[in-house]
Amino acid sequence: MKILVTVKRVTDYEAKLQIDSSGTGVKLDGVNMIANPFDEIAVEEALRLVEKHGGEVCVLSIGSGEATTQLRAAMAMGADRGILIKAADKLDGVSISKIITQIAQEEKPDILLMGKQSIDDDSQQIAQMVAERLGFGQATQANKVVIEGEWAMVVREADGGLETLSVKLPCVITSDLRLNEPRYASLPGIMKAKKKPLDERELASLGLDLKASLSILKLELPPKKQAGEILPDVATLVSKLREVEKVI
Amino acid sequence: MSAIHLIIAEHDGTHFKKSSLSALAAAQKIPGACHGLVLGKNIKSMADAFAKHVPQVHMAEHDGLEHRLAQPYAKVIADVAKSIGATHVWAAATAAGKDVMPRVAVRLDAGMASDIQAVIDDKTYKRPMWAGDITGTVQLHSPVQVITVRPTEFAPVETQVQGQVSAVKADPGVNNTRFIGFEAVKSERPELADATIVVSGGRGCKSPEGFKQLIEPLADQLRAAIGASRAVCDAGWVPNDWQVGQTGKVVAPKLYIAVGISGAIQHVAGMKGSKVIVAINKDPEAPIFQVADYGLVGDVFTIVPELVQRLKAL
Numbered sequence: 001m002k003i004l005v006t007v008k009r010v011t012d013y014e015a016k017l018q019i020d021s022s023g024t025g026v027k028l029d030g031v032n033m034i035a036n037p038f039d040e041i042a043v044e045e046a047l048r049l050v051e052k053h054g055g056e057v058c059v060l061s062i063g064s065g066e067a068t069t070q071l072r073a074a075m076a077m078g079a080d081r082g083i084l085i086k087a088a089d090k091l092d093g094v095s096i097s098k099i100i101t102q103i104a105q106e107e108k109p110d111i112l113l114m115g116k117q118s119i120d121d122d123s124q125q126i127a128q129m130v131a132e133r134l135g136f137g138q139a140t141q142a143n144k145v146v147i148e149g150e151w152a153m154v155v156r157e158a159d160g161g162l163e164t165l166s167v168k169l170p171c172v173i174t175s176d177l178r179l180n181e182p183r184y185a186s187l188p189g190i191m192k193a194k195k196k197p198l199d200e201r202e203l204a205s206l207g208l209d210l211k212a213s214l215s216i217l218k219l220e221l222p223p224k225k226q227a228g229e230i231l232p233d234v235a236t237l238v239s240k241l242r243e244v245e246k247v248i
Numbered sequence: 249m250s251a252i253h254l255i256i257a258e259h260d261g262t263h264f265k266k267s268s269l270s271a272l273a274a275a276q277k278i279p280g281a282c283h284g285l286v287l288g289k290n291i292k293s294m295a296d297a298f299a300k301h302v303p304q305v306h307m308a309e310h311d312g313l314e315h316r317l318a319q320p321y322a323k324v325i326a327d328v329a330k331s332i333g334a335t336h337v338w339a340a341a342t343a344a345g346k347d348v349m350p351r352v353a354v355r356l357d358a359g360m361a362s363d364i365q366a367v368i369d370d371k372t373y374k375r376p377m378w379a380g381d382i383t384g385t386v387q388l389h390s391p392v393q394v395i396t397v398r399p400t401e402f403a404p405v406e407t408q409v410q411g412q413v414s415a416v417k418a419d420p421g422v423n424n425t426r427f428i429g430f431e432a433v434k435s436e437r438p439e440l441a442d443a444t445i446v447v448s449g450g451r452g453c454k455s456p457e458g459f460k461q462l463i464e465p466l467a468d469q470l471r472a473a474i475g476a477s478r479a480v481c482d483a484g485w486v487p488n489d490w491q492v493g494q495t496g497k498v499v500a501p502k503l504y505i506a507v508g509i510s511g512a513i514q515h516v517a518g519m520k521g522s523k524v525i526v527a528i529n530k531d532p533e534a535p536i537f538q539v540a541d542y543g544l545v546g547d548v549f550t551i552v553p554e555l556v557q558r559l560k561a562l
Contacts, residue, residue, distance in 0.1 A: 013379070122377055128346075131318075138318055157343065157488055160439070162433075165317070165428060213389050214359045217372065219385075221383075227540075228540040230542075241503065241542075248559065
């Protein structure tokens with residue numbers, strides 16, 4: 001079984017972010033960068049599936065050369081090799097989905113495993129777009145994956161409960177929070193990762209015609225809410241809610 | 249050129265969801281003609297109900313659409329969008345909408361704006377990014393656009409019209425996915441996403457029993473939905489479906505009461521749109537107090553029962 005997993009380099013979820021001078025990006029100086037947490041869960045799931053069924057895990061990232069850090073980290077967890085598509089500019093979701101599709105067509109994985117969303121863009125659209133381009137079935141927001149022959153049985157976190165789907169391989173699966181707990185890389189794992197193959201390619205070498213269908217005009221910090229009032233007792237709270245706010 | 253909107257009516261097999269009327273509300277911000285689309289099996293009553301709000305409702309009925317599977321649904325939605333020459337295709341940003349709509353965008357060669365919170369003009373939208381820490385203004389450049397709408401940001405359309413329902417020929421095409429089952433989280437309470445009052449519990453409730461003992465009586469008294477922080481969902485105290493946050497449900501009730509919740513960024517992203525926020529926490533430094541309108545500092549096991557008693561006495 002071959003599993004391709006995407007790993008995006010994102011700002012740390014605890015970072016205090018500021019808008020840069022262009023007004024369309026965030027300042028990255030001094031901001032800690034991490035692998036998108038959902039992608040780490042996807043890497044972990046891929047490793048578990050391959051430990052059970054045999055095969056190979058390949059990790060893919062698109063972005064600056066610095067994303068090799070996140071790819072090496074995934075390889076330290078146990079992924080076999082990495083691919084980095086070097087792209088200087090910020091790309092929109094549709095373009096990213098075209099790049100991933102092209103790599104998937106070259107690599108021909110049985111499963112393309114991706115995080116359900118990246119914690120920076122929060123768009124939650126790329127995996128589904130890739131599935132459609134490839135003509136694959138999909139199971140998004142997975143909280144359990146079991147391989148049964150030519151099918152993947154996936155329990156997914158749907159609205160109002162848990163939905164179970166069976167998806168024919170090859171397919172696209174996206175990880176939700178509770179799919180697993182990613183392992184920590186071991187020291188031997190980290191040493192081994194340094195020697196694992198990492199194929200760095202320029203975006204232009206893919207020969208794709210990428211035209212942005214979405215652009216960011218402006219980023220802004222939402223207005224800061226005034227910190228609230230600390231009340232002395234429960235009685236005061238009840239009267240505020242009833243008489244001032246009229247919500248009870 | 250005037251817009252042609254196609255709004256997907258999501259449903260549970262019996263009723264279409266109120267969030268679809270929020271998607272309609274967002275669409276109506278852009279002048280144009282509105283079409284609705286209901287997909288499934290035995291859906292006539294829901295199509296009729298949706299036609300009370302949308303002038304023209306298309307009904308795509310097919311055995312292959314009995315279950316809401318992304319691959320066949322996306323094909324039929326895109327087929328209908330093409331047949332009416334839709335310029336904007338809308339759905340609520342529910343788990344279902346997020347699952348299906350990106351595939352629709354590919355089929356229509358469309359750009360997509362996810363989970364929007366405001367419509368600026370016919371191709372420009374505001375949407376939360378970085379867990380709502382940053383608001384992005386985005387513009388789509390494609391002739392056809394796909395947009396999912398954050399339901400809490402648009403009041404559902406209430407205006408009634410006498411719309412027409414027409415059946416369309418649906419061809420679900422290739423489907424590589426089988427529906428096996430659905431295990432609903434059963435609850436007598438209002439749905440979290442629609443509730444006017446939400447009571448949420450966090451790690452400060454100490455244990456699953458503590459959560460039950462504190463949160464349930466308060467929710468009962470207020471006829472509120474129950475939510476939870478990610479930590480207590482992860483710990484298995486309550487169903488995952490109760491999680492409020494960036495990666496869980498986004499809620500915006502009239503009143504949100506956070507009990508024993510510290511207020512991590514990712515939780516706050518899911519509730520900061522609430523009209524009035526009350527935080528009860530023993531730690532005066534807890535970040536939840538930064539977003540709360542009213543705070544009580546102290547032991548939740550003392551404060552919450554007293555609050556229930558005082559509410560009962562009203």
